[in-house]
Amino acid sequence: MKPVSNDEYLTIQRFLYAEAALLDQRAYQEWFALLTDDIRYQITLAIGRPLEDGEMNTAIVDEDSYALKMRLDQISDPHLTHAENPPTIARRLILNVDAHHDDQSGNLNVTSNILLYGNRPGEVETALHAGAREDVLLQTEDGFKIKTRTVKLAQTVLPNSTLSLLF
Protein backbone atom coordinates (compact mmCIF):
# COMPACT_ATOMS: atom_id res chain seq x y z
CA MET A 1 0.00 0.00 0.00
CA LYS A 2 1.86 3.02 -1.35
CA PRO A 3 0.80 6.54 -0.35
CA VAL A 4 -0.53 8.56 -3.29
CA SER A 5 1.57 11.40 -4.72
CA ASN A 6 0.85 14.97 -3.71
CA ASP A 7 -0.84 15.63 -7.04
CA GLU A 8 -3.05 12.60 -6.67
CA TYR A 9 -3.79 13.62 -3.12
CA LEU A 10 -5.11 16.99 -4.27
CA THR A 11 -7.31 15.38 -6.92
CA ILE A 12 -8.76 13.00 -4.35
CA GLN A 13 -9.33 15.77 -1.86
CA ARG A 14 -11.05 17.88 -4.48
CA PHE A 15 -13.28 14.91 -5.33
CA LEU A 16 -14.25 14.41 -1.68
CA TYR A 17 -15.09 18.10 -1.27
CA ALA A 18 -17.14 18.20 -4.47
CA GLU A 19 -18.98 15.06 -3.49
CA ALA A 20 -19.75 16.42 0.00
CA ALA A 21 -20.96 19.66 -1.58
CA LEU A 22 -23.42 17.69 -3.72
CA LEU A 23 -24.88 16.12 -0.57
CA ASP A 24 -25.01 19.51 1.20
CA GLN A 25 -26.87 20.95 -1.78
CA ARG A 26 -29.20 17.93 -1.84
CA ALA A 27 -28.15 17.13 -5.41
CA TYR A 28 -28.79 13.49 -4.58
CA GLN A 29 -29.12 12.14 -8.10
CA GLU A 30 -25.78 13.68 -9.08
CA TRP A 31 -24.22 12.24 -5.96
CA PHE A 32 -25.73 8.83 -6.68
CA ALA A 33 -24.05 8.92 -10.11
CA LEU A 34 -20.69 8.90 -8.33
CA LEU A 35 -21.33 5.44 -6.88
CA THR A 36 -20.44 2.24 -8.69
CA ASP A 37 -23.31 -0.10 -9.54
CA ASP A 38 -21.99 -2.56 -6.99
CA ILE A 39 -21.59 0.02 -4.22
CA ARG A 40 -21.62 -1.21 -0.64
CA TYR A 41 -22.44 1.60 1.70
CA GLN A 42 -22.33 1.20 5.47
CA ILE A 43 -22.87 3.37 8.52
CA THR A 44 -22.04 1.92 11.93
CA LEU A 45 -22.69 2.87 15.53
CA ALA A 46 -20.05 2.13 18.15
CA ILE A 47 -20.65 -0.34 20.98
CA GLY A 48 -19.29 0.48 24.41
CA ARG A 49 -17.16 -2.55 25.29
CA PRO A 50 -14.29 -2.91 27.76
CA LEU A 51 -10.95 -1.63 26.47
CA GLU A 52 -9.52 -5.11 26.16
CA ASP A 53 -12.30 -6.14 23.75
CA GLY A 54 -11.06 -3.71 21.09
CA GLU A 55 -13.24 -1.59 18.84
CA MET A 56 -16.71 -2.92 18.09
CA ASN A 57 -19.36 -1.46 15.85
CA THR A 58 -22.78 -2.43 14.60
CA ALA A 59 -24.15 -1.49 11.19
CA ILE A 60 -27.19 0.75 11.10
CA VAL A 61 -27.05 1.07 7.31
CA ASP A 62 -25.65 -1.66 5.08
CA GLU A 63 -26.97 -1.11 1.60
CA ASP A 64 -26.54 -1.70 -2.09
CA SER A 65 -27.42 0.74 -4.85
CA TYR A 66 -31.07 -0.38 -4.99
CA ALA A 67 -31.68 0.41 -1.33
CA LEU A 68 -29.65 3.62 -1.48
CA LYS A 69 -31.57 4.81 -4.50
CA MET A 70 -34.88 4.32 -2.68
CA ARG A 71 -33.52 6.16 0.32
CA LEU A 72 -32.43 9.09 -1.84
CA ASP A 73 -35.63 9.11 -3.91
CA GLN A 74 -37.60 9.35 -0.69
CA ILE A 75 -35.76 12.40 0.68
CA SER A 76 -35.64 14.09 -2.76
CA ASP A 77 -39.39 14.18 -3.33
CA PRO A 78 -41.32 16.81 -1.36
CA HIS A 79 -44.37 14.55 -1.33
CA LEU A 80 -42.55 11.49 -0.06
CA THR A 81 -40.61 12.74 2.95
CA HIS A 82 -41.43 14.37 6.26
CA ALA A 83 -37.98 14.01 7.81
CA GLU A 84 -36.48 16.11 5.00
CA ASN A 85 -39.35 18.45 4.21
CA PRO A 86 -38.54 21.12 5.15
CA PRO A 87 -35.01 19.88 4.58
CA THR A 88 -32.31 19.68 7.19
CA ILE A 89 -29.79 22.44 6.64
CA ALA A 90 -26.62 20.41 6.51
CA ARG A 91 -22.92 21.02 6.20
CA ARG A 92 -20.36 18.28 5.87
CA LEU A 93 -16.78 18.97 6.90
CA ILE A 94 -14.22 16.58 5.43
CA LEU A 95 -10.95 16.37 7.33
CA ASN A 96 -7.85 14.23 7.96
CA VAL A 97 -7.81 12.86 4.41
CA ASP A 98 -5.30 10.16 3.56
CA ALA A 99 -5.02 7.91 0.52
CA HIS A 100 -3.08 4.84 -0.58
CA HIS A 101 -2.84 2.76 -3.71
CA ASP A 102 -4.09 -0.76 -3.37
CA ASP A 103 -1.41 -2.55 -5.37
CA GLN A 104 -3.53 -5.61 -6.00
CA SER A 105 -6.74 -4.05 -7.27
CA GLY A 106 -5.37 -0.74 -8.54
CA ASN A 107 -8.07 1.03 -6.48
CA LEU A 108 -7.51 3.80 -4.01
CA ASN A 109 -8.05 3.34 -0.29
CA VAL A 110 -9.09 6.69 1.09
CA THR A 111 -9.70 7.53 4.72
CA SER A 112 -11.16 10.74 6.10
CA ASN A 113 -13.03 12.11 9.06
CA ILE A 114 -16.41 13.69 8.54
CA LEU A 115 -18.39 16.04 10.68
CA LEU A 116 -22.04 16.33 9.68
CA TYR A 117 -23.83 19.34 11.07
CA GLY A 118 -27.58 19.16 10.52
CA ASN A 119 -30.06 21.76 11.63
CA ARG A 120 -33.81 21.20 11.52
CA PRO A 121 -35.53 24.47 10.68
CA GLY A 122 -36.76 26.26 13.78
CA GLU A 123 -34.68 24.17 16.15
CA VAL A 124 -31.84 25.64 18.12
CA GLU A 125 -30.19 22.36 19.00
CA THR A 126 -28.22 20.99 16.10
CA ALA A 127 -27.37 17.38 15.38
CA LEU A 128 -23.65 16.78 15.11
CA HIS A 129 -22.33 13.47 13.88
CA ALA A 130 -18.62 12.75 13.71
CA GLY A 131 -17.45 9.73 11.78
CA ALA A 132 -14.39 8.03 10.40
CA ARG A 133 -14.81 7.10 6.74
CA GLU A 134 -13.09 4.38 4.79
CA ASP A 135 -13.66 4.56 1.05
CA VAL A 136 -12.53 2.49 -1.87
CA LEU A 137 -12.38 4.69 -4.96
CA LEU A 138 -12.24 3.42 -8.49
CA GLN A 139 -10.48 5.47 -11.17
CA THR A 140 -12.64 5.51 -14.29
CA GLU A 141 -12.70 7.52 -17.52
CA ASP A 142 -15.34 9.75 -15.90
CA GLY A 143 -13.21 10.34 -12.85
CA PHE A 144 -13.50 8.69 -9.46
CA LYS A 145 -16.35 6.40 -8.46
CA ILE A 146 -17.08 5.26 -4.92
CA LYS A 147 -17.02 1.48 -4.71
CA THR A 148 -17.36 1.07 -0.97
CA ARG A 149 -17.87 3.51 1.85
CA THR A 150 -17.94 2.77 5.56
CA VAL A 151 -18.82 5.55 7.98
CA LYS A 152 -18.03 4.69 11.56
CA LEU A 153 -19.95 7.08 13.75
CA ALA A 154 -18.26 8.06 17.00
CA GLN A 155 -21.48 7.49 18.95
CA THR A 156 -23.12 4.57 20.73
CA VAL A 157 -26.54 6.24 20.82
CA LEU A 158 -27.77 8.60 18.11
CA PRO A 159 -28.40 11.69 20.22
CA ASN A 160 -31.04 13.43 18.19
CA SER A 161 -33.53 11.17 16.41
CA THR A 162 -32.84 8.81 13.53
CA LEU A 163 -30.67 9.55 10.50
CA SER A 164 -32.24 10.65 7.27
CA LEU A 165 -29.04 12.00 5.66
CA LEU A 166 -26.00 10.25 4.26
CA PHE A 167 -22.30 10.95 4.74
Add this chain to the structure above:
Amino acid sequence: MAGWVDHENGLVNREAFISDEVYRLEMDRIFNRSWIYLGHETEIPETGDYVVRELGNAPVIIVRDSAETIKVLLNSCRHRGAKLCRGDAGNTRNFVCPFHGWAYEIDGTLRSTGFDHHFRDDTDFGAMGLVPAPNVESFHGLIFACWDEEAIGLRDYLGDIGWYLETFFNRTPGGMEVLAPPHRWRTKANWKIGSLNFIGDSQHSPTTHIGPSTLDNARTIRDGFRKHGQDSFHVVTDEGHGCTLTYLAPGMPEKNYHTHPDGLKPFYEESLSTDQVSMLHHLRVCVGTIFPNLSFIESQVGAGEKAVIVRLWHPVSGTEMEVLSWVFAEKEADQEYKDRVLRNGFHNFGAAGVFEQDDMELWASATVASDNSIAQQYPYSFQTALPYLDTPAEDHNWPGRAHRPADTEVAQFWFMQRWDALMRSNEP
Protein backbone atom coordinates in the same frame (compact mmCIF):
# COMPACT_ATOMS: atom_id res chain seq x y z
CA MET B 1 -61.38 17.45 32.23
CA ALA B 2 -60.62 15.58 35.45
CA GLY B 3 -57.65 13.23 35.20
CA TRP B 4 -55.93 12.40 31.95
CA VAL B 5 -58.26 10.04 30.11
CA ASP B 6 -61.83 10.98 29.24
CA HIS B 7 -63.32 7.53 28.77
CA GLU B 8 -66.71 8.85 27.80
CA ASN B 9 -65.48 10.98 24.91
CA GLY B 10 -62.33 9.21 23.73
CA LEU B 11 -59.98 12.04 24.67
CA VAL B 12 -56.62 12.16 26.46
CA ASN B 13 -55.15 15.24 28.10
CA ARG B 14 -51.93 16.25 26.37
CA GLU B 15 -50.24 16.60 29.73
CA ALA B 16 -49.92 12.80 29.74
CA PHE B 17 -47.54 13.12 26.79
CA ILE B 18 -45.50 16.07 28.02
CA SER B 19 -45.21 16.41 31.75
CA ASP B 20 -42.13 15.42 33.75
CA GLU B 21 -44.39 15.06 36.78
CA VAL B 22 -46.38 12.41 34.88
CA TYR B 23 -43.07 10.76 33.95
CA ARG B 24 -42.11 10.53 37.65
CA LEU B 25 -45.50 9.06 38.53
CA GLU B 26 -45.13 6.57 35.67
CA MET B 27 -41.84 5.39 37.13
CA ASP B 28 -43.50 4.69 40.51
CA ARG B 29 -46.85 3.39 39.39
CA ILE B 30 -46.04 1.61 36.13
CA PHE B 31 -42.34 1.00 35.53
CA ASN B 32 -41.44 -0.12 39.04
CA ARG B 33 -44.46 -2.44 39.18
CA SER B 34 -44.82 -3.93 35.70
CA TRP B 35 -42.79 -6.57 33.89
CA ILE B 36 -40.33 -4.65 31.73
CA TYR B 37 -38.49 -6.11 28.75
CA LEU B 38 -34.71 -5.93 28.99
CA GLY B 39 -33.24 -7.97 26.17
CA HIS B 40 -33.02 -11.41 24.61
CA GLU B 41 -31.22 -14.49 25.86
CA THR B 42 -29.30 -14.83 22.60
CA GLU B 43 -27.57 -11.51 23.35
CA ILE B 44 -25.79 -13.20 26.26
CA PRO B 45 -25.23 -16.81 25.18
CA GLU B 46 -22.12 -17.61 27.28
CA THR B 47 -21.69 -17.68 31.04
CA GLY B 48 -20.35 -14.29 32.09
CA ASP B 49 -21.89 -12.43 29.13
CA TYR B 50 -23.70 -9.29 30.17
CA VAL B 51 -25.50 -6.29 28.71
CA VAL B 52 -26.22 -3.04 30.50
CA ARG B 53 -29.73 -1.56 30.30
CA GLU B 54 -32.25 0.22 32.55
CA LEU B 55 -35.13 -1.27 34.52
CA GLY B 56 -37.45 1.66 35.08
CA ASN B 57 -34.88 4.38 35.47
CA ALA B 58 -32.45 2.22 37.46
CA PRO B 59 -29.27 1.07 35.67
CA VAL B 60 -29.01 -2.73 35.64
CA ILE B 61 -26.67 -5.46 34.49
CA ILE B 62 -28.32 -8.43 32.78
CA VAL B 63 -25.84 -11.24 33.25
CA ARG B 64 -25.81 -14.94 32.45
CA ASP B 65 -24.46 -16.29 35.72
CA SER B 66 -24.71 -19.93 34.65
CA ALA B 67 -25.82 -21.95 31.66
CA GLU B 68 -29.42 -21.89 32.86
CA THR B 69 -29.83 -18.70 34.83
CA ILE B 70 -29.85 -15.00 34.20
CA LYS B 71 -29.62 -12.36 36.89
CA VAL B 72 -30.62 -8.73 36.76
CA LEU B 73 -28.49 -6.68 39.15
CA LEU B 74 -28.56 -3.01 40.04
CA ASN B 75 -25.47 -1.55 38.38
CA SER B 76 -24.45 0.41 41.45
CA CYS B 77 -21.97 -0.64 44.11
CA ARG B 78 -23.32 -1.27 47.63
CA HIS B 79 -20.42 0.74 49.05
CA ARG B 80 -20.71 4.20 47.51
CA GLY B 81 -22.66 3.64 44.34
CA ALA B 82 -20.13 3.43 41.50
CA LYS B 83 -21.14 1.50 38.39
CA LEU B 84 -19.71 -1.98 38.14
CA CYS B 85 -20.03 -1.98 34.34
CA ARG B 86 -19.59 1.26 32.50
CA GLY B 87 -19.91 0.02 28.93
CA ASP B 88 -22.85 -1.47 27.02
CA ALA B 89 -21.86 -5.13 26.98
CA GLY B 90 -19.04 -7.55 27.72
CA ASN B 91 -18.04 -10.80 29.38
CA THR B 92 -16.69 -11.12 32.88
CA ARG B 93 -15.89 -13.66 35.63
CA ASN B 94 -16.88 -11.33 38.43
CA PHE B 95 -17.67 -7.70 39.15
CA VAL B 96 -14.93 -5.69 40.81
CA CYS B 97 -15.81 -2.14 41.69
CA PRO B 98 -13.24 0.25 40.25
CA PHE B 99 -13.79 2.82 43.03
CA HIS B 100 -12.52 1.08 46.21
CA GLY B 101 -12.35 -2.52 45.10
CA TRP B 102 -15.40 -4.32 46.50
CA ALA B 103 -15.58 -7.60 44.61
CA TYR B 104 -18.80 -9.43 43.75
CA GLU B 105 -19.42 -12.87 42.32
CA ILE B 106 -21.07 -13.05 38.94
CA ASP B 107 -24.44 -13.67 40.62
CA GLY B 108 -24.01 -10.48 42.62
CA THR B 109 -23.01 -11.89 46.03
CA LEU B 110 -20.31 -9.94 47.79
CA ARG B 111 -17.03 -11.85 47.86
CA SER B 112 -14.86 -9.31 49.64
CA THR B 113 -14.68 -5.61 50.37
CA GLY B 114 -10.90 -5.80 50.63
CA PHE B 115 -11.33 -4.30 54.11
CA ASP B 116 -13.48 -6.99 55.70
CA HIS B 117 -11.24 -6.92 58.80
CA HIS B 118 -12.22 -3.32 59.51
CA PHE B 119 -15.94 -4.11 59.68
CA ARG B 120 -17.67 -4.96 62.96
CA ASP B 121 -17.75 -8.67 63.71
CA ASP B 122 -21.53 -8.93 63.32
CA THR B 123 -21.55 -7.48 59.78
CA ASP B 124 -23.81 -9.51 57.51
CA PHE B 125 -21.79 -9.54 54.29
CA GLY B 126 -24.31 -11.98 52.83
CA ALA B 127 -26.88 -9.18 52.67
CA MET B 128 -24.51 -6.77 50.92
CA GLY B 129 -24.52 -8.17 47.41
CA LEU B 130 -25.53 -6.20 44.34
CA VAL B 131 -29.27 -5.49 44.52
CA PRO B 132 -31.05 -8.12 42.43
CA ALA B 133 -34.34 -7.55 40.63
CA PRO B 134 -36.65 -9.85 42.64
CA ASN B 135 -38.44 -11.11 39.55
CA VAL B 136 -36.67 -12.20 36.37
CA GLU B 137 -38.33 -14.47 33.83
CA SER B 138 -38.01 -15.27 30.16
CA PHE B 139 -40.71 -15.90 27.60
CA HIS B 140 -39.21 -17.81 24.67
CA GLY B 141 -35.91 -16.01 25.14
CA LEU B 142 -37.39 -12.56 25.80
CA ILE B 143 -36.04 -11.47 29.19
CA PHE B 144 -38.34 -9.49 31.47
CA ALA B 145 -37.79 -8.25 35.00
CA CYS B 146 -39.89 -6.51 37.61
CA TRP B 147 -38.95 -4.59 40.76
CA ASP B 148 -42.22 -5.41 42.51
CA GLU B 149 -41.86 -8.47 44.73
CA GLU B 150 -45.61 -8.91 44.80
CA ALA B 151 -46.02 -8.94 41.02
CA ILE B 152 -47.91 -11.77 39.33
CA GLY B 153 -45.81 -14.18 37.25
CA LEU B 154 -44.74 -13.21 33.74
CA ARG B 155 -46.98 -15.76 32.01
CA ASP B 156 -50.00 -14.47 33.89
CA TYR B 157 -48.97 -10.91 33.14
CA LEU B 158 -48.74 -11.64 29.41
CA GLY B 159 -51.97 -13.67 29.44
CA ASP B 160 -53.65 -14.00 26.06
CA ILE B 161 -51.08 -11.92 24.17
CA GLY B 162 -48.63 -14.74 24.89
CA TRP B 163 -50.30 -16.82 22.18
CA TYR B 164 -49.43 -14.19 19.58
CA LEU B 165 -45.95 -13.56 20.94
CA GLU B 166 -45.31 -17.28 20.84
CA THR B 167 -46.23 -17.34 17.15
CA PHE B 168 -43.41 -14.91 16.44
CA PHE B 169 -40.80 -15.99 18.98
CA ASN B 170 -41.27 -19.72 19.35
CA ARG B 171 -42.22 -20.93 15.92
CA THR B 172 -39.24 -23.17 15.33
CA PRO B 173 -37.59 -25.63 17.72
CA GLY B 174 -34.47 -23.42 17.94
CA GLY B 175 -36.44 -20.24 18.55
CA MET B 176 -35.54 -16.77 17.38
CA GLU B 177 -32.16 -15.17 17.61
CA VAL B 178 -31.01 -11.55 17.78
CA LEU B 179 -28.93 -10.85 14.67
CA ALA B 180 -26.91 -7.85 15.93
CA PRO B 181 -26.65 -5.56 18.95
CA PRO B 182 -29.61 -3.19 19.17
CA HIS B 183 -29.68 0.18 17.45
CA ARG B 184 -30.15 3.00 19.90
CA TRP B 185 -31.38 6.51 19.36
CA ARG B 186 -32.94 9.33 21.35
CA THR B 187 -36.13 10.97 20.21
CA LYS B 188 -37.71 14.05 21.72
CA ALA B 189 -41.10 12.46 22.12
CA ASN B 190 -42.97 10.78 24.94
CA TRP B 191 -42.46 7.00 25.14
CA LYS B 192 -46.20 6.26 24.92
CA ILE B 193 -46.33 7.54 21.35
CA GLY B 194 -44.18 4.53 20.41
CA SER B 195 -46.30 2.06 22.34
CA LEU B 196 -49.50 3.46 20.83
CA ASN B 197 -48.05 3.50 17.35
CA PHE B 198 -47.28 -0.21 17.51
CA ILE B 199 -50.34 -1.45 19.34
CA GLY B 200 -52.44 -0.32 16.41
CA ASP B 201 -52.09 3.05 14.70
CA SER B 202 -53.01 1.86 11.21
CA GLN B 203 -54.23 5.35 10.41
CA HIS B 204 -50.73 6.81 10.36
CA SER B 205 -49.33 4.45 7.76
CA PRO B 206 -50.64 5.89 4.48
CA THR B 207 -49.67 9.46 5.37
CA THR B 208 -46.60 9.17 7.59
CA HIS B 209 -45.13 6.43 5.40
CA ILE B 210 -46.14 7.70 2.00
CA GLY B 211 -42.44 7.62 1.04
CA PRO B 212 -41.55 3.94 1.36
CA SER B 213 -45.08 2.85 0.57
CA THR B 214 -44.96 4.68 -2.75
CA LEU B 215 -41.40 3.87 -3.74
CA ASP B 216 -41.16 0.24 -2.87
CA ASN B 217 -43.61 -1.39 -5.21
CA ALA B 218 -42.05 -4.77 -4.70
CA ARG B 219 -43.43 -4.86 -1.22
CA THR B 220 -47.05 -4.03 -2.03
CA ILE B 221 -47.10 -1.89 1.04
CA ARG B 222 -49.18 0.80 -0.57
CA ASP B 223 -51.96 -1.54 -1.59
CA GLY B 224 -51.94 -3.03 1.85
CA PHE B 225 -52.23 0.32 3.56
CA ARG B 226 -55.01 1.52 1.33
CA LYS B 227 -57.31 -1.43 1.67
CA HIS B 228 -57.06 -3.55 4.72
CA GLY B 229 -58.15 -7.09 4.24
CA GLN B 230 -61.53 -7.90 5.69
CA ASP B 231 -59.76 -10.27 7.99
CA SER B 232 -57.49 -7.61 9.45
CA PHE B 233 -58.19 -6.79 13.08
CA HIS B 234 -56.98 -5.39 16.37
CA VAL B 235 -56.56 -7.75 19.31
CA VAL B 236 -56.60 -6.45 22.86
CA THR B 237 -55.89 -8.47 25.99
CA ASP B 238 -55.82 -7.91 29.76
CA GLU B 239 -53.12 -5.69 31.30
CA GLY B 240 -53.25 -3.30 28.34
CA HIS B 241 -51.48 -5.42 25.71
CA GLY B 242 -52.58 -5.63 22.11
CA CYS B 243 -51.64 -6.17 18.51
CA THR B 244 -52.89 -5.45 15.02
CA LEU B 245 -52.87 -8.12 12.34
CA THR B 246 -53.07 -6.96 8.75
CA TYR B 247 -53.75 -9.57 6.12
CA LEU B 248 -53.34 -9.60 2.40
CA ALA B 249 -56.48 -7.92 1.13
CA PRO B 250 -58.66 -9.82 -1.31
CA GLY B 251 -57.79 -8.73 -4.83
CA MET B 252 -54.32 -7.61 -3.85
CA PRO B 253 -51.73 -8.86 -6.31
CA GLU B 254 -50.20 -11.93 -4.79
CA LYS B 255 -47.26 -11.85 -7.15
CA ASN B 256 -45.37 -9.40 -5.00
CA TYR B 257 -46.44 -10.85 -1.71
CA HIS B 258 -44.04 -13.16 0.02
CA THR B 259 -45.13 -15.74 2.43
CA HIS B 260 -42.76 -17.04 5.05
CA PRO B 261 -39.78 -18.89 3.56
CA ASP B 262 -40.69 -22.38 2.42
CA GLY B 263 -37.68 -23.79 4.20
CA LEU B 264 -38.97 -22.59 7.55
CA LYS B 265 -42.62 -23.57 7.23
CA PRO B 266 -42.13 -27.20 8.28
CA PHE B 267 -40.54 -25.91 11.50
CA TYR B 268 -43.58 -23.71 12.13
CA GLU B 269 -45.85 -26.70 11.74
CA GLU B 270 -43.70 -28.59 14.19
CA SER B 271 -43.66 -25.88 16.85
CA LEU B 272 -46.98 -24.08 16.54
CA SER B 273 -50.62 -25.06 16.86
CA THR B 274 -52.76 -25.28 13.72
CA ASP B 275 -54.44 -22.00 14.63
CA GLN B 276 -51.10 -20.27 15.06
CA VAL B 277 -49.91 -21.54 11.68
CA SER B 278 -53.06 -20.24 10.04
CA MET B 279 -52.56 -16.91 11.78
CA LEU B 280 -49.29 -16.56 9.85
CA HIS B 281 -50.91 -17.49 6.57
CA HIS B 282 -51.15 -14.42 4.35
CA LEU B 283 -50.21 -12.20 7.26
CA ARG B 284 -48.83 -9.04 5.72
CA VAL B 285 -47.75 -7.26 8.85
CA CYS B 286 -48.33 -7.62 12.55
CA VAL B 287 -47.52 -4.91 15.06
CA GLY B 288 -48.07 -5.18 18.78
CA THR B 289 -47.29 -3.73 22.19
CA ILE B 290 -46.74 -5.47 25.49
CA PHE B 291 -47.70 -2.97 28.15
CA PRO B 292 -45.99 -0.71 28.93
CA ASN B 293 -43.11 -0.19 26.50
CA LEU B 294 -42.19 -3.29 24.51
CA SER B 295 -43.32 -3.43 20.91
CA PHE B 296 -42.78 -5.83 18.06
CA ILE B 297 -43.40 -5.95 14.34
CA GLU B 298 -43.29 -8.72 11.84
CA SER B 299 -43.11 -7.38 8.36
CA GLN B 300 -41.98 -8.28 4.93
CA VAL B 301 -38.73 -6.46 4.27
CA GLY B 302 -36.84 -6.68 1.02
CA ALA B 303 -37.83 -9.07 -1.70
CA GLY B 304 -38.71 -12.13 0.33
CA GLU B 305 -37.76 -11.75 3.95
CA LYS B 306 -39.97 -11.66 6.99
CA ALA B 307 -38.18 -9.77 9.71
CA VAL B 308 -39.24 -9.75 13.34
CA ILE B 309 -38.22 -6.53 15.04
CA VAL B 310 -38.43 -5.71 18.73
CA ARG B 311 -38.61 -2.20 20.10
CA LEU B 312 -38.15 -0.76 23.51
CA TRP B 313 -39.49 2.76 24.12
CA HIS B 314 -37.43 3.66 27.15
CA PRO B 315 -38.63 6.81 28.93
CA VAL B 316 -35.98 9.45 29.58
CA SER B 317 -38.30 12.30 30.61
CA GLY B 318 -41.81 13.50 29.84
CA THR B 319 -40.67 14.62 26.42
CA GLU B 320 -37.83 12.26 25.50
CA MET B 321 -37.24 8.55 25.04
CA GLU B 322 -34.38 6.29 24.11
CA VAL B 323 -35.37 3.72 21.51
CA LEU B 324 -33.72 0.32 21.24
CA SER B 325 -34.35 -1.78 18.15
CA TRP B 326 -33.40 -5.44 17.63
CA VAL B 327 -33.80 -7.58 14.50
CA PHE B 328 -34.59 -11.29 14.84
CA ALA B 329 -34.64 -14.31 12.59
CA GLU B 330 -35.24 -18.01 13.09
CA LYS B 331 -32.18 -19.82 14.38
CA GLU B 332 -32.69 -22.51 11.72
CA ALA B 333 -32.53 -20.03 8.82
CA ASP B 334 -29.33 -20.02 6.78
CA GLN B 335 -26.78 -17.25 7.23
CA GLU B 336 -27.48 -15.68 3.87
CA TYR B 337 -31.17 -15.29 4.78
CA LYS B 338 -30.29 -13.87 8.19
CA ASP B 339 -27.97 -11.31 6.58
CA ARG B 340 -30.76 -10.17 4.29
CA VAL B 341 -33.24 -9.95 7.17
CA LEU B 342 -30.76 -7.84 9.11
CA ARG B 343 -29.90 -5.49 6.23
CA ASN B 344 -33.41 -5.03 4.99
CA GLY B 345 -34.96 -4.99 8.44
CA PHE B 346 -32.79 -2.07 9.43
CA HIS B 347 -33.22 -0.35 6.05
CA ASN B 348 -36.89 -0.09 6.98
CA PHE B 349 -36.96 0.02 10.76
CA GLY B 350 -33.45 0.80 12.06
CA ALA B 351 -31.73 3.91 13.38
CA ALA B 352 -31.71 5.28 9.83
CA GLY B 353 -34.84 3.42 8.73
CA VAL B 354 -36.89 4.79 5.87
CA PHE B 355 -40.00 4.27 8.00
CA GLU B 356 -38.44 5.42 11.26
CA GLN B 357 -37.13 8.74 10.03
CA ASP B 358 -40.61 9.98 9.21
CA ASP B 359 -42.17 8.55 12.38
CA MET B 360 -39.58 10.22 14.59
CA GLU B 361 -39.87 13.57 12.84
CA LEU B 362 -43.62 13.63 13.37
CA TRP B 363 -43.60 12.27 16.93
CA ALA B 364 -41.11 14.96 17.94
CA SER B 365 -43.20 17.60 16.20
CA ALA B 366 -46.34 16.44 18.05
CA THR B 367 -44.43 16.64 21.31
CA VAL B 368 -42.91 20.08 20.90
CA ALA B 369 -46.17 21.56 19.61
CA SER B 370 -48.09 20.18 22.59
CA ASP B 371 -45.62 21.41 25.17
CA ASN B 372 -47.36 24.65 26.08
CA SER B 373 -50.30 25.69 28.21
CA ILE B 374 -52.48 26.73 25.28
CA ALA B 375 -52.20 23.44 23.39
CA GLN B 376 -52.77 21.55 26.63
CA GLN B 377 -56.29 22.93 26.85
CA TYR B 378 -57.13 20.79 23.82
CA PRO B 379 -56.93 17.04 24.43
CA TYR B 380 -55.69 14.46 21.94
CA SER B 381 -58.43 12.65 20.06
CA PHE B 382 -58.91 8.90 20.15
CA GLN B 383 -62.51 9.28 19.08
CA THR B 384 -62.47 6.64 16.35
CA ALA B 385 -62.20 4.07 19.14
CA LEU B 386 -65.59 4.91 20.61
CA PRO B 387 -68.04 3.34 18.16
CA TYR B 388 -66.11 0.05 18.30
CA LEU B 389 -65.07 -0.31 21.93
CA ASP B 390 -68.09 -2.32 23.01
CA THR B 391 -68.50 -4.43 19.91
CA PRO B 392 -65.78 -7.06 19.77
CA ALA B 393 -65.93 -9.54 16.92
CA GLU B 394 -68.03 -12.53 17.91
CA ASP B 395 -66.44 -14.96 15.50
CA HIS B 396 -62.91 -14.58 16.85
CA ASN B 397 -61.73 -17.97 18.07
CA TRP B 398 -58.17 -17.07 18.96
CA PRO B 399 -57.15 -15.63 22.33
CA GLY B 400 -57.95 -12.03 23.23
CA ARG B 401 -60.70 -9.73 22.16
CA ALA B 402 -60.73 -8.86 18.45
CA HIS B 403 -62.07 -5.70 16.91
CA ARG B 404 -62.71 -5.02 13.26
CA PRO B 405 -61.94 -3.05 11.20
CA ALA B 406 -58.21 -2.69 11.78
CA ASP B 407 -57.99 1.03 11.19
CA THR B 408 -59.72 2.38 14.28
CA GLU B 409 -58.11 3.60 17.50
CA VAL B 410 -59.59 0.81 19.65
CA ALA B 411 -56.28 -0.78 20.59
CA GLN B 412 -54.66 2.58 21.31
CA PHE B 413 -57.48 3.68 23.57
CA TRP B 414 -57.40 0.29 25.30
CA PHE B 415 -53.75 0.99 26.11
CA MET B 416 -54.55 4.47 27.45
CA GLN B 417 -57.36 3.10 29.61
CA ARG B 418 -55.01 0.60 31.22
CA TRP B 419 -52.40 3.33 31.67
CA ASP B 420 -55.00 5.54 33.34
CA ALA B 421 -56.11 2.76 35.70
CA LEU B 422 -52.53 2.21 36.89
CA MET B 423 -51.77 5.91 37.18
CA ARG B 424 -54.82 6.35 39.40
CA SER B 425 -54.06 3.28 41.48
CA ASN B 426 -52.66 5.32 44.39
CA GLU B 427 -55.47 7.83 44.47
CA PRO B 428 -57.53 8.03 47.67
